[in-house]
Amino acid sequence: MPDLMPRSLVLIGAGKMGGAMLEGWLRIGIDPAGISLIDPKPSDEIIELAGAEGLRLNPSAKDIAPAEVLVLATKPQMLDTAAGAVQAFIHSNTLLISILAGKTLGDLAARLPNAGAIIRAMPNLPAAVQRGVTAAVMGNGVSAAQRAAADRLLASIGKVEWLDDEALIDAVTAVSGSGPAYVFYLVECLAAAGVEAGLPADAAERLARATVEGAGEMLFQSPLAPGTLRQNVTSPGGTTAAALEVLMAADGMLPLMHKAVAAAKRRAGELSG
Incomplete structure (x- = not known):
């Protein structure tokens, strides 16, 4: 479904889960030239993958195309300190997908006011072997096309379960x-x-x-x-x-x-x- 593939995608945080998602995106055919990775301490594996696939590693926001999708995969406790730098990559039409545990849609909107469309997602560990399950909930401002794009990205690492109520995320945490x-x-x-x-x-x-x-x-x-x-x-x-x-x-x-x-x-x- 090429129409659901973002042409410009920024991944902030390329640790275990971020790296698993990145491998999933490459596997489903997202153009590596449109992917930018932001990680102050990338692993040797990520450095090697970026070089092999032609991914942009730690570019400045002004040097890349406006992000259609930005995936936030840092440690949750880094949100406050990283918010200013993250803001620079968010444009009026950017979809923000956060996998930060414990950070609500309200937390994200307050710290990243540039983000008009936010999805909160919770993948689990088997995402590393493409057999994960991700629960996701949309904030206000997410279009049908953006939800479809998010579903495609998240499905690259396993199954996706959409929730209507963010309050259910704690139960998801406890189960999956x-x-x-x-x-x-x-x-x-x-x-x-x-x-x-x-x-x-x-x-x-x-x-x-x-x-x-x-x-x-x-x-x-x-x-x-x-x-x-x-x-x-x-x-x-x-x-x-x-x-x-x-x-x-x-x-x-x-x-x-x-x-x-x-x-x-x-x-x-x-x-x-």
């Missing part, structure tokens, strides 16, 4: 933002249980890891609901049913996950407040 860590811990726990059951530690870890990898791929490929997939692998009276009886007990996994997500959501609110 922090969620990969929950899955990694599940693998740790499954491997530890395997050791307790008699497996060698290295074999238990390999089996637990491969099991979650495979189950995740099934979720990715299958249109079936997770509950249906679970039922499909559970034979009445079998081993899986015996384990699920423990996990699905009144004091099992569901209430524990409710408590974990609630704790993460509460902390997200504290950090953004």
Whole structure:
């Protein structure tokens, strides 16, 4: 969909997430000549990529075309100090996409008054392998064309979930933002249980890891609901049913996950407040 490709794109902050987004944009065919990277301490990988692809690295605002899209991917605590420099790259028709955790649309509008169109987005860690999920919410002034362009850019690193209410971002943080860590811990726990059951530690870890990898791929490929997939692998009276009886007990996994997500959501609110 070439009409959705911005011809001038500025990325401010080329760390892990910014770098993952950059690789996604190149993969979907955005012209490298139209991409400018602003990062005071770019990694060796970013310097090498910029040289190989012909990206502009740390140009001044006056030396590049007015940005159609500016993606802000710095550390959230840098917003106040960086705002003046960021302002120089924002023009009347620039769409600002921020992935700064805890920084609301109001925070962004107050510190970057040049920005007339702002989208707040929250990608998660699997964006680094193009399997992330990004929740996004629009501020006032975002056109249909700008939303479509943002959707295209964000979809280069995984799925996109648009929200109507910014207040839901804290819940997103608790579910998908922090969620990969929950899955990694599940693998740790499954491997530890395997050791307790008699497996060698290295074999238990390999089996637990491969099991979650495979189950995740099934979720990715299958249109079936997770509950249906679970039922499909559970034979009445079998081993899986015996384990699920423990996990699905009144004091099992569901209430524990409710408590974990609630704790993460509460902390997200504290950090953004």
